Amino acid sequence: MRTMKPLADCPAEVWRAVRGVLTDIDDTLTGEAGIAPAALSALGHLREAGVPVIAITGRPAGWSEPFAMAWPVRGIVAENGGVLLHRDGARLCSEFSQDDATRAANFARLQACAREIVATVPDARLARDSAGRLTDIAIDHAEFATLDDDAIAAVCDLMRAHGLVATVSSIHVNGWIGEHSKWSAAHWAVPRLTGLDFDAREWVYVGDSTNDQLMFERVPLSVGVANIARFLPMLAHPPAYVTEAARGDGFAEVARALLASRGGVPAGAVRPGA
Numbered sequence: 001m002r003t004m005k006p007l008a009d010c011p012a013e014v015w016r017a018v019r020g021v022l023t024d025i026d027d028t029l030t031g032e033a034g035i036a037p038a039a040l041s042a043l044g045h046l047r048e049a050g051v052p053v054i055a056i057t058g059r060p061a062g063w064s065e066p067f068a069m070a071w072p073v074r075g076i077v078a079e080n081g082g083v084l085l086h087r088d089g090a091r092l093c094s095e096f097s098q099d100d101a102t103r104a105a106n107f108a109r110l111q112a113c114a115r116e117i118v119a120t121v122p123d124a125r126l127a128r129d130s131a132g133r134l135t136d137i138a139i140d141h142a143e144f145a146t147l148d149d150d151a152i153a154a155v156c157d158l159m160r161a162h163g164l165v166a167t168v169s170s171i172h173v174n175g176w177i178g179e180h181s182k183w184s185a186a187h188w189a190v191p192r193l194t195g196l197d198f199d200a201r202e203w204v205y206v207g208d209s210t211n212d213q214l215m216f217e218r219v220p221l222s223v224g225v226a227n228i229a230r231f232l233p234m235l236a237h238p239p240a241y242v243t244e245a246a247r248g249d250g251f252a253e254v255a256r257a258l259l260a261s262r263g264g265v266p267a268g269a270v271r272p273g274a
Contacts, residue, residue: 004242007223007253014221015261017202020052020194021254022186022215024207025059025067025076027170028225029248036248040071042255047072049259052194056185058167058174058211061085062132065092074193080167080211081180082135084189096135097180097188103135106177110137113162113175121154123147127172136176137164143171169211170231183214206254208247210234225250 023029029039046053055076057064064078068085075086084095096103114137117124125145127138139155141147147155152173159166159175166175186205190198205212205219209231216222217237224239227246232238243250 002238002240004224004238005240007241007243007257010221010241010257012261015258018051018204018221018258018261019196019202020054020190020204021046021258022190022203022205022219023053023055023251024169024209024212025055025057025064027208027227027247028206029055029251031247035067035071036251038252039248042248042252043072045259046255049262051258054186054189054193056081056182056189056215058136058138058169058172060129060132060136060138061094061134063129065094065132068092075189077182077185077189079133079136080165080174080176080182081185081188082176082178084185084192086193095192097184098135098178102178106135109162109177110164110175113137113159113164114139116162117155117158121147121151121158123151124155135178136174138172138174140171141168141173147173167211168209168234170209170227174211181214182212183218186215186219204254204258205239206251207239212239213237216240223250223254 029035053073055073057078058080059078061078061083064076064085068076069092077084082097086093124139127140128144141152155173156166164175164177187198200219204221205215206223208225208228213235216239222239223241225243225246243253245253
């Protein structure tokens with residue numbers, strides 16, 4: 001297993017090759033009170049510099065819709081690659097990785113799995129944002145409820161027994177049916193929203209948990225915000241670098257390093273807490 005290096009050790013020439021930013025949302029851009037001010041400021045500076053940012057999250061489409069409209073991002077891929085949300089002028093556009101018939105059949109299977117989990121795993125409950133989910137299910141383990149490691153493992157086992165993909169984010173256990181993932185989301189969203197072919201060597205990925213592991217493994221310039229420390233024992237593929245600060249302040253560190261390498265925005269323009 002590779003050892004994470006401090007973000008400050010990332011060479012300037014590596015940053016100069018970066019064309020855009022892919023990022024998780026929960027506990028990467030956000031804190032307890034929503035998006036961190038430093039992260040929102042950083043997103044604005046990145047947009048001003050012409051750097052595209054695409055968020056890829058396990059959060060549901062319904063939860064993500066207002067942020068796809070309000071935040072200075074090209075778009076948000078919700079439900080771990082299931083739904084792409086982006087602005088078209090004043091209109092919100094929604095696209096899906098599966099056709100209508102497949103989604104309808106999968107939805108019934110997902111709900112059956114969710115019912116069994118809630119009925120058989122002690123203290124398991126659906127995430128509060130479940131009403132906005134179109135292509136997956138989520139069990140709360142750290143947002144408004146608490147599950148221990150054994151219960152989380154039991155939830156994952158049941159999801160897999162029902163034929164679901166199961167991943168653990170910083171707050172939820174997510175399950176879905178299909179081959180889509182954060183990695184497929186990048187291959188889908190980058191060309192769709194930027195017109196560029198997706199080359200993982202030209203993007204930085206920022207995340208904070210096991211749900212980001214596939215991206216940490218496959219995107220050479222991957223960065224964990226400092227609160228990833230909680231998940232390191234569970235990661236076979238940690239990120240290449242780690243920020244000094246946690247959550248949105250850590251994301252601001254990434255933006256600061258990227259913008260400084262371009263010379264167009266002062267390194268101090270994106271400050272923690274700004």
